[in-house]
Amino acid sequence: MANFVLQVPSIRLRSFTVSASSSSNGAPPGGLGSSSGGGGGPVIVELPLDKIRRPLMRTRSNDATKVQQLMDSISEIGLQVPIDVLEVDGVYYGFSGCHRYEAHQRLGLPTIRCKVRRGTKETLRHHLR
Numbered sequence: 001m002a003n004f005v006l007q008v009p010s011i012r013l014r015s016f017t018v019s020a021s022s023s024s025n026g027a028p029p030g031g032l033g034s035s036s037g038g039g040g041g042p043v044i045v046e047l048p049l050d051k052i053r054r055p056l057m058r059t060r061s062n063d064a065t066k067v068q069q070l071m072d073s074i075s076e077i078g079l080q081v082p083i084d085v086l087e088v089d090g091v092y093y094g095f096s097g098c099h100r101y102e103a104h105q106r107l108g109l110p111t112i113r114c115k116v117r118r119g120t121k122e123t124l125r126h127h128l129r
Contacts, residue, residue, distance in 0.1 A: 044082055046111040049104060052085060052094045055128060062102050070103035079104070082113040088124045092116070095127050 073080075083097025092114070094101060104112045 042084075042115045042117040044113060044115055047085065047092060047114045047116070048111050049101070049109070052092045052101070052112070052114070054094050054098075054101065056095060056098075060098060062099050066099050067102050067106065070099055071107055074100075074103055074107060074109075079113050082115045085114040085116045086119045086124065086127065087116050088119050088121060093124060093127070 079100060081097075081100070083094055083100050086093045086095065094114075097112075101112060
């Protein structure tokens with residue numbers, strides 16, 4: 001069970017409790033749903049940068065100005081939009097958020113907030129086309 005504090009625009013603080021149980025299939029709490037509709041959608045988690053494979057990194061280059069702007073923003077207010085990650089058989093693949101990912105790398109941050117969706121090998125092949 002975890003406790004969180006939620007700040008709302010009127011500057012009032014509210015606390016709430018979130019509880020989760022592990023699933024019988026070993027998936028993290030919150031249930032990364034299977035692509036067959038077996039429950040739950042994407043889950044927001046912090047993942048180590050070195051655990052995210054970037055299969056398109058060699059074919060794409062990032063805009064250095066945009067990366068620097070993101071570095072400044074992340075340093076000041078943190079990452080506002082998590083990157084999208086596909087989890088297939090326990091391996092994480094990142095296909096979006098290239099500038100945010102590089103900004104985290106250049107800042108020396110060990111983790112990045114990710115929206116993780118579970119997929120199949122067929123889903124992964126589709127993303128690699």
